[in-house]
Structures are given as C-alpha cells and as structure tokens.
Amino acid sequence: MNAFRLPVCVLSILLVAAISPAQTAPDPAPQATPKPEARRPERRVETRRELARNHEPVPLSAYNDQPRLAIILVIDQFRADYLERWRADFKNRGFDLFLEHGAYFPDCYYDYANLKTAPGHAAIGTGAYTDGNGISSNEWWDLRRNQQRPVTSVEDERYKLVGLPASSIPADMPGAAANAAKYVTGSSPRNLLASTVGDELRLATEGQAKVFGISLKDRAAILPAGAAANGAFWIDPASGYWVTSSFYMKQLPDWANAFNTGPAISQAEQEAGLIPPPASVSPNSTTAPASPTPPTASAAPTPPTAPAAPTTAPASPPQTTTATPPTATPSTAPAPQATGATPAAPSTPPTNVTNFFEQVGRTPAANDYELNFAEALIQGEQLGQGNVTDMLTISLSANDILGHQVGPDSPQEEQMVDSLDTQLDAFFTWLDNNIPGGLGNVWIALTADHGVAPVPATAAQYGLNAATIDVDKLIAALNYAINMKFSPGEKLQYILPHQELPYLSLNEPQFMKAGINEQEAEQAVQQALPAAVASLGPRTPEPPPSDSPVASSGQPALQPSDTRLPPRPVLFRSYTRQQLADGPYPPTPWGEMLAHSYSRNGGWYIMVIPAAFQMGLTRGTNHFTPWSYDRHVPLGLYGAPFAPGIYHGRVEPVDIAATFASLLGINQPSASVGHILTQALKPAAEVTYPRIVPPRVHHPPAAEHKARETHVPPTPGTTAPAQPPTTLQ
Ligand SMILES: [Zn+2]
16 A cells, blocks of 8 residues: 655755745645755645646555654643733744644643643553553652662663763763763653554554654653654753663664754754854854743853752753762763763863753753754654654653743743744744645644643732642651651651652551551551641631630630731642542542542552642642643644634543544554544545655656656556545545
8 A cells, every 4th residue: 555655866856946835735824934944845746737637546544644744742831821821922833833724722631630741741642641551750669679769750770871972971881970970771661551643653554654752851752652663862961962762772873963963052052041152153053043032031051959849849850860960070071981972072162051951951942952853853764755654752841941940920931932933933844845745744733741830929929829838848747647656756757758749659668567558558648648738837827616615605716817818738639549549439520530640650659639729849830730720731733634723622632642543544542542633624525635746857858758648757666546645535
C-alpha cells in the first residue's frame, strides 16, 4: 500500500519556487511572511487541474502518508483561559491557527486528580490516566531502588545519558570534573505502563513511521513520545545541550551534535539577556529572535535559588537531585573529556550561565530554542518525507518555569504568551515552507499538561481561603502523632521526607519493624491528619462547641473581627492507598477522578487533598490538585480532517490520542480511554490533502512533450494507480 514515493530530485527546489504551498491547503490560513532563510519544499504541489486528472481514490490513513506529519504540541502549564483572556493580542496564525482556522475546544478538562507534568504528558501520549499509564507524579519514593531520595518518573539507572557536554559530566561517569554533580542516571519510559499513539503508529507501520519527542524536561520528552519512539531529546540543565538516553540511541545524531556546537545556545542566552549580543550577527544564524522583549523579571541574570521548601520545589529541572549545583563550573570551563561526550564548541563565547534550564528556561528565548531544535530535527530526520505518517511531540517548558514563579495573573505571563504567539506563527510558517505540500499536509494538536492555581496571596486578596501548607511541618506533626501512638518518647521517621501534596508516602520498613501492617499504618496517619493540618494554621478565634457551658450561657464567647481573618489550611479529603485501590469509589464525577488517579507508585501512602486555592508552601504558585484551574487546558486541532469552529462542551486531552489513532487508521493506545472528537470531523468526502507529485525533470523537448501527453509523471518502480491520493471518498 505504501511504496508510492519517488526519490526526491534536487531540481525540484527550483521548480517549486513559484508555487505557494498554501494554494492547495484545504483550509487556507492568512499568509505570513516566510523567513527569508526558509527552505522551499522539495516536491512540487499539484495544480487543481492535475488533481482532477490524476485523482485516484485511496483510503485516508497513516499508511498513505496522510498526513505527512502529525505534531502534538504541549505547552507546559498553560491554562485554557489564557487564550480568551489575551486573545486580542494574537496576530497572524500562531494561536489563531487553532482559534480561527482549526477546531478549538474551550472546555477541555483533565479527568484525574494529580495534575503534574509527568502524568499530564503521559496522559496526552497514552490517551489514558494514571490508573492506565502508571505515571502518578514527577517523582515518588521507591525504597527498593533508592533509600536516599525519591526517584523520578523517567530516571533509569540501567541506562546512561548520551551527549552530555564535558562541563556537565557527573561524578559517576569517566571524565568528570572535580566539582561535578554527584551522579546522574539515564532515562527511559520504564514506568510508562501503556503504549502511546506514537508507539501504535510505529507498530502499525512496522517501524516505517518516525516518531520523536522533545522538551527541555526529560519526562516531557519521553512520556508523550513513548517506548517505541525513534528518539526523545531534552536538555542538560546546566549547559542547555540537547541530550538523550542510551535507551534510545548510543550517540546523538550528527544534526543534533551540530545544533549543540552551533550558535543556538549563545543565541538563546543573548535573547534572554544573560550575555551581551555579539558585535556582529553571525551569518550562519538561523534564528530570528521572535520575542524582542523578554519578561522584565528575566532581564538580569538570576542566580539559581533554592526554593522555600525542597518538597515543594517548583519547576524542578530534569534530574533535580543530580543537577549541577549553582556553584558548578560554567558550561564553557575546560573539563576532562569523557567517552561519548560532546566537545564544547570552540566558537562559544564566554558565559556565566550556570543553569541554562532556569535562567534561559524562564524566558521566551527558551521557546525559540526549542522550536529551532524541532526544525533541526524535522530536517535532520527528514520527518514528513517518508512513505507513511511521521509524528513529533513537542513540549514547550518555558511557560511552566516562569509560571511557577510569577503566577497566571502577572504581566510577565501575558508577555510570555504573546511572545509564544509570535513564535508559533514563525514555526507554523516554517512547516508550511518545509513539509511537502505545506501545512495542508500536517496535523497539529495543541494542549497542555496542566493548568495552575493563582498565587495564593493574589487569591487571598479577593477573599478566597488561599492558605499555603508547609509540607515539612505537616510531616513533622504527623511523625509526632504517630510516634505518640506507636512508640511514645521516640522520634522515629514514619513519614518519608521530601514530598509534595497530594501524596505522602509512609516509611514502610519503619512500620513493619513496629509490627504494624499497611492498613493500620495508613489509617493511623489518616486519623492524625485533621489535627496536623489544623496545627499549621494561624491561631484565630473560634466559637466554642455548641454544647459547651459557655455557648449555652448566652454570653458572647468571642469578639467578632472587624476585618477579614487570614487564610487557614483546610483538609478537603484524604484517602489511604488501600481505599483508592479497593474502592468502592463514589458513583460520581469525583469518584471517577479518584479512580483515574490511582497508582501503586510510592509504596504505602495517603492522598491528601487540600481545599481549593490551597497548596504546599511555594515561592510562587503550583498545580497538583483536582481543582478546575489545574485541569483546564486548551485543546485545538488543525489539519485537513478537522472542521474549523469553536466546539463548546466537555472534552479531555486524552481524546487527542484516540482521535489521531482513529483518523490514522491505527489501534488506539493500549489503555486509551479517550473519545473520538467526531463533532469536529469533516465529512470524509470533503477531506483533501495537497497532492505531492514527483518533480519535473528538465527533459529535452521531445521527452518533455511525451511526458506531458501521459498526464502522469513517470514513476520509477511503480504504476500510475499507486499515486498518493488527494481526496477521501
Ligand atoms: Zn508541567
């Protein structure tokens, strides 16, 4: 079915120059000015007359390279209301590609309770929630693997990182500098228990489809792409170098090494305002800074600062516990060379950027950096040039890194979103110019891994009870209570440290030593929770119990306050692991959310859900709750099968994988619970793709005349009916 394609001819570059890729796009979007350096597609787009002549009905599917490329675009921490709130700012076809030229769903909510980066990205790729895909958080305690710290969702000590620059080689690898970070492990989707839509595409096409994932964060590159992906790329936090894991490949592809040693890193640092601009712009520059005004907060270099509490660290970079410390060697400092490490670029200017992830990552420059890498990947791996559909997942991390610090209501957030609008316009224009047939041959899904809460102080200004909870103090209060119950006078650690709500893992061996089983242990902690949470709040006057002598005496028991009292932590609900595992769940939407959130990760644990607008102590804000502001994300679809429009009504991000699988003609991912978004699908007969025909070779006059007579360009090794289709019947 799929051996249709002809080899690309170099001459086609000349022949296509006069043809606009958008001419034949099924849903023409406003033309944006192409980047001057953009390459033209290497195949000619068929004219309408040729389309009519050469039309051959062939089923629409991945097997017939329809579309050429499917992209799942994830913005890390992006609440759906941003697109309405700042819509007047949008120009050209950035976000408006979805809002005006695609199918957009303004009421997309996740249906689970642990909204976090790793489970969110896993849900997008697998079309399943935590109960199906196994990813419950960014990290959790696994005492069998590590007794010192929680393990991350993707770290895997059986593999090693590939492509680390010499300056970032950790102490456990050959060639490490004396002050290198202690250790680092490789990464893999070892905890991902379900297939992704990309995995299914690889299986269905017997490996012909190419699937890749990229992000600044390892978890956000690996989890949406999946185990069968050809590769996943993320950055070394200190240097910004793109790396991968030996799970995927032994060494970086040449194009990735070229990107790392080229001007991109220093360009990003310049764009972020961290290093001065060069005296003259490099002629090799492929990047036009799309956001001339970085957020004001990022105008000056920001030394990496420790968050208020380690258990609530916002926006932890990949390999949080192993990342290069703030005092580490600058990324250009000489360091011994390790086998497989990428040599530092001799042309790289001096930089004092010691944590690229934090310092560049919180500015719009990071989005340019990622999208430029995406373009390099598409070119380097020739995505969209094969015989079947290829797939790329892109997770843009910058919004999350900044958003944790400043919150959703800050001017910096609006600037970041407006910059991203411009950057997406440039990226989509690049796709239009570089994928054969242009954007008409591409599908793009837009979504986010989670939303975010308002900064507690902001919400409290409006009167909401937006308290913060000091999780370290909560753990200390619980340890005190459990010691009182099971080992009076002792200070044993029954609750493990370094945790983030809603999960509190228990120290199973400690309980076992005391002869306490899981049920007793979890119930004891659950019973101690209300008092422990209450102990964290400010001391405010409370009326006496109604049956007390004071209350029945008719005397005023307290002096009412003239002003609003400070917020106080409130425990909304708590569940033991056994309750979550065994149910029964209430037959309500709440019960379904809980069921979708269950995981065996973390050993014995309690799920602690604070009241809305409350969170663990943080320097900014956070997301990790079942509340709407964390669950509300965009869902937009652009591409030939999607009827443009605004579609109100609840949908979920897991619907993307199900819808793509259906339209590609492949199996849904193994644990998929998504629905196919049929309300936004065009009738099959109306779906058309720009047809790509082989380039016309410059023949001598006689041969050219003969070729025109046949009306079908010569196709070596195949017959005319095997031409790619343009219309689904
Ligand atoms: Zn995230």
